[in-house]
Amino acid sequence: MNYKYTLVCLLLLLGLIYCTSSKKPINKQDLRKIELLLSKHKKYAFIDLYRKEIQQEEKKYHIKKCDSLFDLSSTELVQENCLFMDFYSEDHSSYIDQNYQSMINKWLKKDYPPSIPADNPNIKMTMTFKKALDFYESADLDKYIDSLRVVCHRKYKENKLESINCIN
Numbered sequence: 383m384n385y386k387y388t389l390v391c392l393l394l395l396l397g398l399i400y401c402t403s404s405k406k407p408i409n410k411q412d413l414r415k416i417e418l419l420l421s422k423h424k425k426y427a428f429i430d431l432y433r434k435e436i437q438q439e440e441k442k443y444h445i446k447k448c449d450s451l452f453d454l455s456s457t458e459l460v461q462e463n464c465l466f467m468d469f470y471s472e473d474h475s476s477y478i479d480q481n482y483q484s485m486i487n488k489w490l491k492k493d494y495p496p497s498i499p500a501d502n503p504n505i506k507m508t509m510t511f512k513k514a515l516d517f518y519e520s521a522d523l524d525k526y527i528d529s530l531r532v533v534c535h536r537k538y539k540e541n542k543l544e545s546i547n548c549i550n
Contacts, residue, residue: 415549416534420527422549427482427523429456431489432514438490443506485526489517 433456439445494509517523537543 412538412546415546416531416538416543418549419545420531420534423530424518424523424527426456427486427526428514428518431486431517432510434486434490435508435510435513439506439508439510445506481526481529485522488522489513489520 492513494513496507496509498507500507534543538546
């Protein structure tokens, strides 16, 4: 009888050891990389809003595009840091989702009129960069990045956070 009890305890102990040893240990350097990755997402969202705000202003004021500069900042962030790899895929609906788009659209709808009148009525003035900077520092964007943080940590624990390999 004593052997059965000892055997059951031993099996439970071995099972417990197996369960705890099969989890990936949390590496402080990887946690730093996750935070760096999230800061890249925050920068991307800032640039995305800024670019869309400029397009919105160009439509509003009927600015014709004969020659223009094309800012590749958001494209560079995506390519250099593998931002699409973990968050723009079918297994993570939140970045392609309504949450991101509704956050961007909410900020695009905000009115930021210039406080200084123009001397020349033909000059169209905007507060595009101010709006984008306020968005970058907003609780809306922080809340969104926190939702990505949950996904990052879950994927990290499952050994599925591939973009961590792109962060130095």
